[in-house]
Amino acid sequence: MTLALITETKPEDWIYVSEGGATIVFSYRGPHNVQFSDQVLRLRKVPHGSLNSMLLDTNTEQPDDPMTTFQENIISKLVPSEFLPSLVVVVLDEGWLRSLIVLRDGDRPAERRQTDQIDIRRNKGVLATDLIGGTPIAIEVKPKWGYLPTECHLSPETVALKTTTCRFCMHTSFRMKQGDIGTTYCPLDLFSRDEMRVRKSLGALWAGWYESRGSLNNLRLFVEGRMAKPDDDHSVQLLARFFAAGESTDVQNLRELFSSTLAQVLLDSPILPLLSNLQRTLDILDIEGLSRLYTQSSSGSSCDSLGSSIPDPSMEEWKDFVEVYQSDHHSWDHTVPSPGHLRYYLMAYLLSATFKDCSIIIRPKSAYVGSFDATIIDMDIKSMDRLGKWERLDRKIVEHYKSSASQRRCIDSQRVSQSGYTHRFEELSKWR
Ligand SMILES: [Zn+2]
Structure with missing residues (x-):
């Protein structure tokens, strides 16, 4: 070619x-x-x-x-x-x-x-x-981290927080303190497979888009091939007409129509469970467990930054990594990670970051509401020199959240059902 x-x-x-x-x-x-x-x-x-x-x-x-x-x-x-x-x-x-x-x-x-x-x-x-052009509308959702970490690698100082409030919600709180625009969007609602929660999360994304004048990156709307902003009346009218299937609608109703239509698309698609599963199985130690394993494995260099002395993997190594991930990974005891597998776990964390950072583009298959295509984009390779920065950021976010008065409860539906605590899930939902 x-x-x-x-x-x-x-x-x-x-x-x-x-x-x-x-x-x-x-x-x-x-x-x-x-x-x-x-x-x-x-x-x-x-x-x-x-x-x-x-x-x-x-x-x-x-x-x-x-x-x-x-x-x-x-x-x-x-x-x-x-x-x-x-x-x-x-x-x-x-x-x-x-x-x-x-x-x-x-x-x-x-x-x-x-x-x-x-x-x-x-x-x-x-x-x-x-995926944006040649279609009346396209929607870009950046779902972010779709799971809560498991307890076993968390320190006594972070375990209660990290298993109650999701990473995105803590990060939002941290950003708001620094003057950024907030959002009530919680990824665990979007990933929940529960229609009411999925709709709620999409409503929050819509509100964030509206209130930030389209500047938040978790939701972007494209109309006639260009990015639409909430103060652009022409684009908003076209969105309204699209979601109301040709009938004219009040802009106020648009959030509801948007949330219910997109919720159906996402519930019918395997994309979110796929992403959540990749994120959680690749980030199986949490950055805290990864850091501990790194310190154990690197003799005498415990004060250097996480991953700083590790060269980036070649494409051949990435290919080998995927083979191990699809076979041996499932039989290893990840509660006691072997220092001999350090490089594997570092690469797994980098790959989990790729899936935490990607976006989904949703666009109609035809000009009418009803059938949509969903495509995952922005899957870029991450490098080892980011790990130290991520570890420091993780610490900062958790310390900030600890000192703030907030205690948001984010429910990881997959973990809840896996542990058989469905009755507890019902109970917790009342607190949302
Ligand atoms: Zn959350």
Whole structure:
């Protein structure tokens, strides 16, 4: 197969769609082209000022974007292909990228523009299925952490909190203290498989979207191929018309219609149980248990940061990892992790982070409400140097939550049913 060349399109053929911390996405709107029609372009970003300091030789052959190889070799072994976008490599060009920046940088949110920019030294990017364009609406949900950790690896100081309040709710509380906009969304409701709770969580996502003027990243709505904001009357009217199946509706009712429609889509799909299962089985020690195992295993270097002395795995090692995860993992006693399996557990935690950080795109199969496709996107490879930061953040979040007066009770339905405490679950639900 011949590689796609971005220079076969014009920068003005691409419109800005959205961006995350590491990548930015544009959608193709140019004349029909076998390689580019119905595709988005995903480009890597770099913080301002780091273009000169980072070593990246633009004159030599660069490896393919790791997202494509990671999905092809690793993710596809764990997630059925029907839930994955197609990803292919596209050859970039520095002059072309500079023109794209001139044309489209103004469409990016101001706070993003101040922080980073497209990495113009890359000579390879990713073309992915356009899940936003060619459809009246598309919905992006970032579900985050869908489980509570098991007690056995938690310290006496954290066990009560971490098994009562989920990581996302604690993190939200921590962020609000720092002045960020809050949300009442709890992922354990979304992952619960209980229709009322799923609807409640979607209602909370909608309220967060509305109140933050679309700035929270847990819910994004796209109308006619562009990101919709709650103060854009035209988009909101189109959303209302879509969810009311052609009948006009009050914007006030929209939250209800949105929640009930999406709840049905998610309850009918295996995606959320799949993600929750991957997250919880890969993060089986919690960061606390992982840290303890790391300290035990690394002789005399107990003061270095978690994972700091560990090189990132190669793709071959990731392939071996998946084989072990699908076989031996299930027979190991994870309550007493073996120091000999340290590297395995570190990699498992990194992969769990990929599944905690991904998004789901939901879009109608046709122009009418009723049947939808759901696709998992943004499954990027995480590196070992993040582990130390995550461990410190975990400690900060829990310490903050401990000192705050809040005591939110988040129910992990899978854990409750596994331990046979269904009567206790009923009892706890009354407290929500
Ligand atoms: Zn929660």
